[in-house]
Amino acid sequence: MPNEKGPDHSRRKERSRQAILAATRALVAEEAYEKVTVEAIAARAGVGKQTIYRRWPSKSAIVFAALLALSEDTDGQSVALPDTGDLEADLKLVMRATAEEFADPSFDRLIRALNTEISNDAALAAEYREKLVQPLEAAKKARLRSAQDAGQLDADADLDLVLEVLYAPLFQRWLHRSGPLSATYADSLVDVTLRAFGP
């Protein structure tokens, strides 16, 4: 605990904070989002509603913080994509994993809830981009830059655009449920991207 000063009420605080975030994640993952109420979160976490509102200003903020904390667990050391030297194989591995992730019902409900909040709250969207999206994109771009150095990708390619072409179709297909998120589909997105931005 890197606390240097002042009264140490942190033990109690931290425990209830974690309980609130865990309860939120559990509820969002297992129920339709409309059923997730602040009262339900408080009950599940074994805390009073005021304890929640002392920390976060709104339900959106709670949900967002809950998902943010999820990624901060795996964080600490920065994420990195596999780099075997074979760009196509590496990307297909990652895209297949991503497609599988979206097919999981709990993850589906979680990200759908997040997108609902984000879509209607520009400030939350900015925080989402800064804290969740950008670190991931940095890792992806690092892998792409390595591919550029290896001559497997157009050296002048706009990496933001490359990532969009690679991921946006998958994301849209998931969001609108407009088609299967199969391994074949994941592979074909990689093929398309490499054809468009290949050397």
Added chain:
Amino acid sequence: MPNEKGPDHSRRKERSRQAILAATRALVAEEAYEKVTVEAIAARAGVGKQTIYRRWPSKSAIVFAALLALSEDTDGQSVALPDTGDLEADLKLVMRATAEEFADPSFDRLIRALNTEISNDAALAAEYREKLVQPLEAAKKARLRSAQDAGQLDADADLDLVLEVLYAPLFQRWLHRSGPLSATYADSLVDVTLRAFGP
């Protein structure tokens, strides 16, 4: 609202129906979506709440019907994309127009509201796909097929995939506000798509 039906055949039904849909569109376009309530719609339309619930089962259904009616105005004759014989020019025209459309604040709020409802209601999403998306996609595919016949596009290309690569990045950039929807960007999406699926 001018009524062209002189005879007493139709009752107040149609006029109030139009008033409700128009009021819904106006409210969704000018306010944050959370502020759009059924009571506000009824007040704006000069209609009782019961008149609304006699026609639609839920708020989602009202919003959806309001946007559906919008597209049915311009409908009647099926939509068609320009076909000058120059695929690149035609697509850039359409993509630039699409990007501009999304930049309009009223349209932005409208489609954001629709996406919010759709994202959390699979049945509504299916109806959305059937009544709004598929007619448009049919028109787009017709243009792409014409390009295939002209040898400007890989004859074996999966047209669903082509459309996704073309539109999904724009859609995602708009939804997540992750970058400018400029004409340059629209053009580069066409360039990428043609590079990936060109002959």
Added chain:
DNA sequence: TAATCAATACGGGGCGTCTCGTTTCACTTC
């Protein structure tokens, strides 16, 4: 007269605030 309507009351339920009595903990005082 018979539908249809606008208006409005109503129950149900969630959000965010407020209050209350209790627990925890840093800091005394013995």
Added chain:
DNA sequence: GAAGTGAAACGAGACGCCCCGTATTGATTA
């Protein structure tokens, strides 16, 4: 150390507000 103390944080939940969707009523229209 052990016992005591005050303040901050707490669990519980009542409350006011707003909204959804239903039910009722008296007026309007065909």
